Amino acid sequence: MRAKNLxxxxxxxxxxxxxxxxxxxxxxxxxxxxxxTERCSAKAVLAIDDFESPxxxxxxxxxxxxxxxxxxxxxxxxxxxxxxxxxxxxxLRFQNSGVVSExxxxxxxxxxxxxxxxxxxxxEYKNGCSLLVRMLDVKTGAYLFxxxxxxxxxxxxxxxxxxxxxxxxxxxxxFCEANKNSIExxxxxxxxxxxxxxxxxxxxxxxxxxxxxxxEKENKVFALETLAAARWYFASLSxxxxxxxxxxxxxxxxxxxxxxxLCSKFDGGAGAGCRIAFGGFYLEPEIRFGYPYIFGxxxxxxxRF
Numbered sequence: 001m002r003a004k005n006l007x008x009x010x011x012x013x014x015x016x017x018x019x020x021x022x023x024x025x026x027x028x029x030x031x032x033x034x035x036x037t038e039r040c041s042a043k044a045v046l047a048i049d050d051f052e053s054p055x056x057x058x059x060x061x062x063x064x065x066x067x068x069x070x071x072x073x074x075x076x077x078x079x080x081x082x083x084x085x086x087x088x089x090x091x092l093r094f095q096n097s098g099v100v101s102e103x104x105x106x107x108x109x110x111x112x113x114x115x116x117x118x119x120x121x122x123x124e125y126k127n128g129c130s131l132l133v134r135m136l137d138v139k140t141g142a143y144l145f146x147x148x149x150x151x152x153x154x155x156x157x158x159x160x161x162x163x164x165x166x167x168x169x170x171x172x173x174x175f176c177e178a179n180k181n182s183i184e185x186x187x188x189x190x191x192x193x194x195x196x197x198x199x200x201x202x203x204x205x206x207x208x209x210x211x212x213x214x215x216e217k218e219n220k221v222f223a224l225e226t227l228a229a230a231r232w233y234f235a236s237l238s239x240x241x242x243x244x245x246x247x248x249x250x251x252x253x254x255x256x257x258x259x260x261x262l263c264s265k266f267d268g269g270a271g272a273g274c275r276i277a278f279g280g281f282y283l284e285p286e287i288r289f290g291y292p293y294i295f296g297x298x299x300x301x302x303x304r305f
Contacts, residue, residue, distance in 0.1 A: 033069030047080035047114035053122035058160040152239030167241040169197040173302025180294035181211035181223040200241035227252035
């Protein structure tokens with residue numbers, strides 16, 4: 001019964017993390033657009049000012065996508081373009097000796113006949129980003145809407161941040177394992193692994209592992225596995241490249257040393273696991289099945305560069 005409970009907890013956590021991983025920049029923009037239109041009258045004029053962000057490309061994307069999503073959601077609301085807002089703001093900045101304030105934004109929207117003004121900010125955190133959305137009533141100057149939306153890193157978000165190729169691609173690790181390289185029981189093993197990521201989700205590398213059948217009484221059995229591996233990351237917990245849940249194919253050779261006699265066999269199989277990253281350091285539990293070792297389970301600890 002306890003084992004069933006543990007399986008249920010694991011599956012629940014997996015589904016929760018998978019759901020979080022799907023919360024990307026586009027879904028957050030759609031949510032914000034829906035929340036905004038609920039608070040505005042259908043035929044009102046809405047001015048969308050800039051959303052401050054670490055990259056100009058990201059600022060433009062958020063502003064344009066919000067405008068499109070709000071127009072589609074409201075089916076009647078008029079949107080004032082940023083170009084018209086910018087012209088009025090420049091005039092007001094000149095009149096106020098370059099001071100840019102909330103009052104300046106409201107004044108610009110008022111001159112354009114807007115009923116509401118929308119603006120905000122994008123901020124980065126360790127495992128994702130936040131979109132701060134603020135909407136003011138131009139007539140009263142009061143906030144009608146204030147909300148912060150969280151979303152995970154994704155390939156699109158990193159491209160908009162103009163650094164999509166800067167993720168850590170190379171990794172080295174030490175690992176320990178228990179496998180069936182044993183005649184009667186389980187053999188402990190240890191080894192080294194290396195891999196290089198060709199893109200956000202696909203990597204290739206090599207492994208070498210040594211097993212010792214410590215339970216065999218009559219024979220001394222050692223196994224040396226040399227493997228090439230190809231790996232695909234199908235779900236990232238944080239949205240970061242080359243992390244999260246993966247499946248892996250392995251192929252190579254195993255060299256068996258039994259009482260000083262050496263023989264070799266084909267070695268191959270498949271594995272699955274999860275890379276959990278902490279900056280440049282990572283932990284990686286993994287299970288594998290194949291021939292001739294039948295199965296193995298272990299954990300790796302390594303560094304990413």
